[in-house]
Amino acid sequence: MIKVAIFASGAGSNAQKIIDHFREHSSVKISLIVCNKPGAGVLQIAEKENIPTLLIEKEQFFRGDNYVHALKAHDISFIILAGFLWKIPGGLVEAFRGHIINIHPALLPKYGGKGMYGQFVHAAVIEAAEKESGITIHYVDEQYDHGSTIFQATCEITPDDTPETLAQKIHALEHAHFPRVAEEVILQLKS
Numbered sequence: 001m002i003k004v005a006i007f008a009s010g011a012g013s014n015a016q017k018i019i020d021h022f023r024e025h026s027s028v029k030i031s032l033i034v035c036n037k038p039g040a041g042v043l044q045i046a047e048k049e050n051i052p053t054l055l056i057e058k059e060q061f062f063r064g065d066n067y068v069h070a071l072k073a074h075d076i077s078f079i080i081l082a083g084f085l086w087k088i089p090g091g092l093v094e095a096f097r098g099h100i101i102n103i104h105p106a107l108l109p110k111y112g113g114k115g116m117y118g119q120f121v122h123a124a125v126i127e128a129a130e131k132e133s134g135i136t137i138h139y140v141d142e143q144y145d146h147g148s149t150i151f152q153a154t155c156e157i158t159p160d161d162t163p164e165t166l167a168q169k170i171h172a173l174e175h176a177h178f179p180r181v182a183e184e185v186i187l188q189l190k191s
């Protein structure tokens, strides 16, 4: 069984879709939810789904062992970032190189990097009068939003769109594609 940890900092709508997708899966199990924000919605999802949680704190994450030992103790071999808002440190990237993916709510390489998360991304895209936006699913390396792209999908931006309405379009794309793309990546590692 391939045991997967989902890292999330917020509401967890992507985490819920991924949990739903793998619920009866024969070879992949969502085994751990890792969160850095006490009270985050994703923690309520984990409790409802009876999935163990790991609440991480800054010092150990960035200057300690990066929680590598804790992840290994849970027999985790793949990590999915689903709205996780801290930079994965080099030691954790190295320990799981090629086995960490992230979803970004824009068409990288534009609108990525430090400060580019959540509504900040959608506001920048709207401000730039872009005609389209979308999602990027990519491998995670030591830099923000720099790892090689796995998948992208686009949506049209209309003149009446706001950051809030764009966020709804982006969430719809995320929920439609992230679970399936994650499964394809995980299973190709197995083959």
Ligand SMILES: Nc1nc2c(c(=O)[nH]1)N[C@@H](CN(C=O)c1ccc(C(=O)N[C@@H](CCC(=O)O)C(=O)O)cc1)CN2
Pocket (backbone or CB within 6 Å): 081, 084, 085, 086, 087, 088, 089, 093, 102, 103, 104, 105, 113, 114, 115, 116, 117, 139, 140, 141, 142, 143, 144, 145, 146, 147
């Ligand atoms: N090593 C990597 N770590 C992370 C990546 C990555 O590609 N490589 N992706 C991010 C997710 N992300 C965009 O997809 C992202 C998340 C957060 C930020 C950001 O600027 N964060 C703030 C802190 C915010 C907070 O603590 O609430 C910051 O670093 O100052 C940028 C991009 C996940 N990790």
Ligand SMILES: NCC(=O)N[C@@H]1O[C@H](COP(=O)([O-])[O-])[C@@H](O)[C@H]1O
Pocket (backbone or CB within 6 Å): 008, 009, 010, 011, 012, 013, 014, 015, 082, 083, 084, 103, 104, 105, 116, 117, 118, 121, 170, 171, 174
């Ligand atoms: N740059 C990282 C970033 O902005 N990630 C974004 O956070 C949201 C989390 O929503 P969720 O908690 O409902 O899954 C998602 O839209 C995801 O793309």
